[in-house]
Amino acid sequence: MVFLRNILQATVLLLGMASAALAGAYEEALPKFANDSYVDTDAAIGAIAGSGNPLSIDVVESLRDGRLLVGSGQVFFRRTSGELVNAATGQAWGNQTGELKPVRVNNRVRRAIEAALGSLTLLSSDAAKRLEAARAVFRSRDEATLPTLEKAIAQEGQPHVRNVLESARAAILLSKQDALPIQRLAAVQTLRNRGDQEALALLSNLPSQAPPEVIAAAGNAADGIRTRLAFWEAVQNVWYGISLGSVLLLAAIGLAITFGTIGVINMAHGEMVMLGAYTTFMVQELIRSNFPGLFEASLLIALPLAFLVASSVGILIERTVIRFLYGRPLETLLATWGISLILQQGVRTIFGPTNREVGTPAWMSGALDIGAMSLTYNRIAIVVFAFSVFAILLLVLRYTSLGLYVRAVTQNRRMAGSMGIRTSRVDALAFGLGSGVAGIAGVALSQIDNVSPNLGQGYIIDSFMVVVFGGVGNLWGTLVGAMTLGIANKLLEPYAGAVLGKIALLIAIIVFIQRRPRGLFALKGRAVET
Amino acid sequence: MALATAALVSGATAGAAKAEETIKVGVLHSLSGTMAISETTLKDVMLMLVEEQNKKGGLIGKKLEAVVVDPASNWPLFAEKSRELISQHKVSAVFGAWTSVSRKSVLPVFKELNSILFYPVQYEGEESERNVFYTGAAPNQQAIPAVDYLAKEEKVERWVLAGTDYVYPRTTNKILEAYLKSKGVKAEDIMVSYTPFGHSDWQTIVADIKKFGSSGKKTAVVSTINGDANVPFYKELANQGVKATDIPVVAFSVGEEELAGIDTKPLVGHLAAWNYFQSVETPENKAFIEKWKSYTKNPKRVSNDPMEAHVIGFNMWVKAVEKAGTTDPDKVIDAIVGIKVPNLTGGVSEMLPNHHITKPVLIGEIKEDGQFDTVWQTDDLVAGDAWSKHLDGSKDLVADWQTLKCGNYNTVTKKCGS
Amino acid sequence: MRTHSLFDRQTILVLSLLAAAAILVPTMNELPPPGSALHLSDHLVPLLGKYVCFALLALSVDLIWGFSGILSLGHGAFFALGGYAMGMYLMRQIGPRGVYGDPILPDFMIFLNWKELPWFWHGFDWFPFAALMVLLVPGALALVFGWFAFRSRVTGVYFSIITQAMTFALMLAFFRNDMGLGGNNGLTDFKEILGFPVQNGSTRIALFVLSVLALASGYLLCRWVVGSTFGKVLVAVRDAESRTRFLGYRVEHYKLTVFTLSALLAGVAGALYVPQVGIINPSEFAPANSIEVVIWVAVGGRGTLAGAIFGALLVNAGKTWFTAALPEFWLFALGGLFVFVTLFMPRGILGAAGDLWERSSQKLRARRSPQPATHAAE
Known part of the structure; x- marks a missing residue:
């Protein structure tokens, strides 16, 4: 295999040299980079990619990465090793930079680079590069790459790369003027199997001079794809709902604990979330400046710290303010609102009013494609995370002594006190636990929302709705509440729009509360009387 | 009780009225609440400009004094505070407001008390008041050139107009829709979408954009999404893999300050249209950025378009006062039309009779470091249309x-x- | 409960202070020359007028919270609705003086390409209709909302939370430009009220005096309500709802009545507020605003009526002072106030002062006569 590829590359090289010798396209195109004009750069890329010069790939890749430099009319590129190379000769050029400026790129140039690399790296030995190249060719549909494409398909060993290569070929053949009808019909079939939005677009934008049987087949295939897409779209909406529900669950679950156990409406709950997000920011800052290697793990490191920060602040608030207000839920509501204002302005004073940047680790970027649906990794991570937090809390409440006490106090405070449970300590710990959970919710939310002093404000009403809807004193209620609201919101959004959907949902909750004033999963018994 | 309150208020504000020898300049930007995120820097810029002018020896023989108040992102409070600045502190001019509604809220006050407001933010146009000078961009100085650029350079044929549901995006999108249709774009190739303030769950809308954009025609998003909602929007774009080479997003409300809160690596190539970028290489801009960084003692502090607008507005006001020889609003209003001051992008901006100014239009692509790379700019300055x-x-x-x-x-x- | 006469000492004190304000503010604004120590600057008149409107709003909250135990965290909604009704009247009064010169359509409709006036705008050019709507819209909303809520016995924090949801939903709705109420920009740039220019000094004075009158009447009305048998039942509901129900009172009717009455007062406050500040916009519906009103009441003294007025004036004056003198610290001060008052002054400033007064007068009475002071038969 390696041997074969070497031969192949050698052939390409020879051919390239031949054509270079003929036209000198490479040498002719190179100086255009120095013109600082996007049009010229674009043209130069095309010419270089077609020149067959062995340096082409290096030049185009350097251009993509900002390593292609010009100075005094000459073009250089810097290898990833740092070595400076004269692009015209391929010879090393010492290490001085002097007055070298990188060639500027814009979207047009980026597209040209992508297409060029697509045709240049179709035969690369790296499967990931081949896949990337195949996708680029599928987008560019450059007829000139067809021979290389055929070759690539013939020798491709990996089925998933092969699939993409074949659909790229189909995309080219479908609109190729002189393609045989049979080739086109096969292309239609390939695209039908691909079955996504792009395939649909290709099939429904068929040139009108195509043979009628191809047009008919394409029409059928397009209808098939539409049905398939409609199904997946519904699934996708449910997924969006679950993912929104998980965000709501994370934001609300800590609230459910504090509200359920000690009947405290903690209006500063959103600020606990914010503290968690800022802790993440601090952790990342530290890691960036001191241990850059740990960045991928930054969120995991932030989790316990965020829990610690938020829960300590929570316990502090409980010990200094809230414990004096037990039995007066409305007053607690006002006092915690005051605390939320202080925390917000405090963070604003310390960190400034502007958003802070929290980076996304590589393992949370990108998307997973299932059918015609794409699930982004960060949403998957948040869904998994929310359910894990839920499960852990469930276990904590079920199997630890703290959990036992908390449940006892939730159900009947006085009785629990009579049995020797130090209710005030349980209160403090429950409040700390609820706040800590809010803190780790902040770590997750830092991935999808602003890290700003206003972060918590945006979630407070929603999380109250979840808790009230789900019912107090039962975590399952919070789960069901969050998921119902999330999914309902996302199913309504395509029809009613984001704003009306939300209004409709709020009204629905208000009406629902009239029917079941204690929520879906109300605690039964005397506990709810007060 | 009301009297006691009155005494308290006047007592509090009277303290500020000391020596009559200074010329007072009002600074009306929210330092708390939701708009603090954008407006706080403008307050700092104004303080710097005033300090700098005083170092140059003040204005018509007097020292300048900045009076800072906090309208706390509360619109009626904007009106109350501007009244206080003008009646109580006797300021000669006010630099302030950010949102359209805050400007609308203070307008009647400036008209009634006949004072001067410099408004530094790009806005929806459809306004020209005697007492207000609009140093930000009107739609024809931002939105239309941006669309032209996309149509010409990126060959865009299908348009998503996405905005926050308030007056600036509504009006801008109305104008753009009319403009695009006049250029032959069909109605089915335009998708308009509005979201509430602070919208944070963009999954559905980004998916819709992807779907709309995969019809085979080149698609672009024109974003008038406001402030806070941008971060989750761009994060979702990055996560769903919407790349600038496929569906570029051009934004009118996203500048260096907003990008400072986002990891910009996945956003490289998305665009913004402004009249100023921090990355513009001119001697004026270099000097300004140096001063700004040393004034704020923060080498990472960024500069942005509304800051430049305040610089231009302040310099125009200074020149107009020098020309009129007084800070009397009527005289300054007459004197300022036609005043020319250099802007930071190498041109000379002029105050027009419609109280808007001439500005260059720059299209920039987001770079990895959170700055913009100017990829296109108008040959000449564009006059703002009221x-x-x-x-x-x-x-x-x-x-x-x-x-x-x-x-x-x-x-x-x-x-x-x- | 100390006395049953409508005109007890507190009432007389409040009314005379309000009367003094209604007389002194105009005189001090008009008579002394500007610059004199007695002169009340022009910009303070609408400011004080605004405080007075807030005081009326606080009064309405105290009526339900202080006397019936209903904590509404959405009263800003009724205030804003009253304000919008007035704002719509003022918009129609602009007539052809808008920037586009359209005799019917307000400016914001023109530049959003609206062709005709939406149905709900009709009638608002006629003041009596608008005045009716100022009462009717908040009243109707309170009636419907309260009917659902009280009938199914939604109480305590649950009620507070759904009132938050209500005002939040209204805020989102009013932010929509498609509502036809100006979206985020709201209604502004008013010219005339009943033929008088709103910017005029004398109109301002008139509005101020009107607001003081409204506050005084609102105060008297609340005093009368809480002093009546009806008011006694309300207090009973506050202190022991189930017991009152078992005694045969239809608790939900009492609550619904007082809730609606309170919404009407809030609506009037909003209507008087709008011409004085010159703008009404959806942020008046913001949940945070409604919560702030509650703190005014708490600071002044819950369940004292006079305390609500006092608290509203004090906190708002504080806000004016802080946002000018120490802008960065306003939220710290407000937040600290919330915590301090709930922790250390659960009965508010007037409540605490009242306790002090009570104690000293009891001592005095105890010295005079050996008999303890008894309350008249209830």
């Missing part, structure tokens, strides 16, 4: 405070105000 030519209601209106003395002169009925 009234859009693309809207039915305003196509016959012109504003001219020099000869016509009217902000809404109807060229058809030849009357002012009807």
Whole structure:
């Protein structure tokens, strides 16, 4: 295999040299980079990619990465090793930079680079590069790459790369003027199997001079794809709902604990979330400046710290303010609102009013494609995370002594006190636990929302709705509440729009509360009387 | 009780009225609440400009004094605070407001008390008041050139107009829709989407954009999404893999300050249209950025378009006061039209009779470091239009405070105000 | 409960202070020359007028919270609705003086290409209709909302939370430009009220005096309500709802009545507020605003009526002072106030002062006569 590829590359090289010798396209195109004009750069890329010069790939890749430099009319590129190379000769050029400026790129140039690399790296030995190249060719549909494409398909060993290569070929053949009808019909079939939005677009934008049987087949295939897409779209909406529900669950679950156990409406709950997000920011800052290697793990490191920060602040608030207000839920509501204002302005004073940047680790970027649906990794991570937090809390409440006490106090405070449970300590710990959970919710939310002093404000009403809807004193209620609201919101959004959907949902909750004033999963018994 | 309150208030504010020898400049930007995120820097810029002017020896022989108040992102409070600045502190001019509603809220106050407001933010146009000077961009100085660029350079044929549901995006999108249709874009190739303030769950909308953009025609998103909602929007774009090479997003409300809160690596190539970028390489800009960084003692502090607008506005006001020899609002209002000051992008901006200014239009692509790379700019400065030519209601209106003395002169009925 | 006469000492004190304000503010604004120590600057008149409107709003909250135990965290909604009704009247009064000169359509409709006036705008050019709507819209909303809520016995924090949801939903709705109420920009640039220019000094004075009158009447009305048998039942509901129900009172009717009455007062406050500040916009519906009103009441003294007025004036004056003198610290001060008052002054300033007064007068009475002071038969 390696041997074969070497031969192949050698052939390409020879051919390239031949054509270079003929036209000198490479040498002719190179100086255009120095013109600082996007049009010229674009043209130069095309010419270089077609020149067959062995340096082409290096030049185009350097251009993509900002390593292609010009100075005094000459073009250089810097290898990833740092070595400076004269692009015209391929010879090393010492290490001085002097007055070298990188060639500027814009979207047009980026597209040209992508297409060029697509045709240049179709035969690369790296499967990931081949896949990337195949996708680029599928987008560019450059007829000139067809021979290389055929070759690539013939020798491709990996089925998933092969699939993409074949659909790229189909995309080219479908609109190729002189393609045989049979080739086109096969292309239609390939695209039908691909079955996504792009395939649909290709099939429904068929040139009108195509043979009628191809047009008919394409029409059928397009209808098939539409049905398939409609199904997946519904699934996708449910997924969006679950993912929104998980965000709501994370934001609300800590609230459910504090509200359920000690009947405290903690209006500063959103600020606990914010503290968690800022802790993440601090952790990342530290890691960036001191241990850059740990960045991928930054969120995991932030989790316990965020829990610690938020829960300590929570316990502090409980010990200094809230414990004096037990039995007066409305007053607690006002006092915690005051605390939320202080925390917000405090963070604003310390960190400034502007958003802070929290980076996304590589393992949370990108998307997973299932059918015609794409699930982004960060949403998957948040869904998994929310359910894990839920499960852990469930276990904590079920199997630890703290959990036992908390449940006892939730159900009947006085009785629990009579049995020797130090209710005030349980209160403090429950409040700390609820706040800590809010803190780790902040770590997750830092991935999808602003890290700003206003972060918590945006979630407070929603999380109250979840808790009230789900019912107090039962975590399952919070789960069901969050998921119902999330999914309902996302199913309504395509029809009613984001704003009306939300209004409709709020009204629905208000009406629902009239029917079941204690929520879906109300605690039964005397506990709810007060 | 009311009296006690009155005494308290006047007592509090009287303290600030000390020596009469200074010229007072009001700074009306929210330092708390939701708008603090954008407005706080503008307060700092104003303080720097005043300090700098004082180092140069003040203005017409007097020192300048900045009076800072906090309207706390509360619109009626904007009106109250501007009244306080003008009546109580006797400021000669006010630099402030950010949102359209805050400007609308203070307008009647400035008209009634006949003072001067410099408004530094790009806005929806459709306004020209005698007491207000608009140093930010009107739609024709931002939105339309951006669309032209996309159509020409990126060959865009299908448009998503996504915005926050308030007056600036609504009006801008109305103008753009009319403009695009006049250029032959069909209605089915335009998708308009509005979201509430602070919208944070963009999954559905980004998916819709992807779907709309995969029809085979080149698609772009024109974003008038406001402030806070941008971060989750861009994060979702990055996560769903919407790359600038496939579906570029051009934004009118995203500048260096907003990008400072986002990891920009996945956003490289998305665009913004402004009249200024921090990355613009001119001696004026270099000097400004140096001063700004040393003033704030923060080498990472970024600069942005509304800051430049305040710099231009302040310099114009200074020149107008010098020309008039007084800070009397009527004289300054007359003197300032036609005043030219250098802007930070290498041109010379002029105050026009419609109280808007001339500005260059720059299109920038987001770079990895959170700055913009200017990929296109107008050859000449563009004059700001108070009234859009693309809207039915305003196509016959012109504003001219020099000869016509009217902000809404109807060229058809030849009357002012009807 | 100390006395049953409508005109007890507190009432007389409040009314005379309000009367003094209604007389002194105009005189001090008009008579002394500007610059004199007695002169009340022009910009303070609408500011004080605004405080007075807030005081009326606080009064309405105290009526339900202080006397019936209903904590509404959405009263800003009724205030804003009253304000919008007034704002719509003021918009229609602009007539052809808008920037586009359209005799019917407000400016914001023109530049959003609206062709005709939406149905709900009709009638608002006629003041009596608008005045009716100022009462009717908040009243109707309170009636419907309260009917659902009280009938199904939604109480305590649950009620507070759904009132938050209500005002939040209204805020989102009013932010929509498609509502036809000006979206985020709201209604502004008013010219005239009943033929008088709103910017005029004398109109301002008149509005101020009107607001003081409204506050005084609102105060008297609340005093009368809480002093009546009806008011006694309300207090009973506050202190022991189930017991009152078992005694045969239809608790939900009492609550619904007082809730609606309170919404009407809030609506009037909003209507008087709008011409004085010159703008009404959806942020008046913001949940945070409604919560702030509650703190005014708490600071002044819950369940004292006079305390609500006092608290509203004090906190708002504080806000004016802080946002000018120490802008960065306003939220710290407000937040600290919330915590301090709930922790250390659960009965508010007037409540605490009242306790002090009570104690000293009891001592005095105890010295005079050996008999303890008894309350008249209830």
